[in-house]
Amino acid sequence: MVRAGDGRGAPHPPIARLLGIRMLRAEDGVAAAELQVDPERHANPMGTLHGGVLCDLADLAMGTAVGSILERGESFTTLELKSNFFKPVWNQLLTANARIVKRTRTICYIECNVVDDKQSLVARLASTCMILRGDMAAGR
DSSP states (O other): OBOTTSSSSOOOOHHHHHHTEEEEEEETTEEEEEEEOOHHHHBOTTSSBOHHHHHHHHHHHHHHHHHTTOOTTOEEEEEEEEEEEOSOOSSOEEEEEEEEEEEOSSEEEEEEEEEOTTOOEEEEEEEEEEEEOGGGTTTO
16 A cells, blocks of 8 residues: 555645645555644635535545556546535544546546544545546656
8 A cells, every 4th residue: 555645655745735634545546635624724704614625635535546546657637526515514634535436548437425533424526537648648
């Protein structure tokens, strides 16, 4: 298993450092990340967790799941991201658990459940990514 950001895997991307997201694991199309929600940093105008921050948490877990199955010379880009929010969050530890549902040669579909510290479902997200090769993958 590769643990992202611990010296054996890829370093945490800048957005993870900015928001305080920590990668927990990434292996064989499965990844998990966590975020301790801080209302002083992550709140929307109503005082609850901003939906965009929740999407960033899940997107990082889903992208890391895809990255864990890429072959040499491959990269990817997100084509679509869908989110369903089920309850508000104020000051909780959230965990995003992502898994690849289906991968073809060019498309990868991933789902992610975000749960709170009581394992209650906060949100469910899905993403479609395109696998890139050759010139399309260069520089990514």
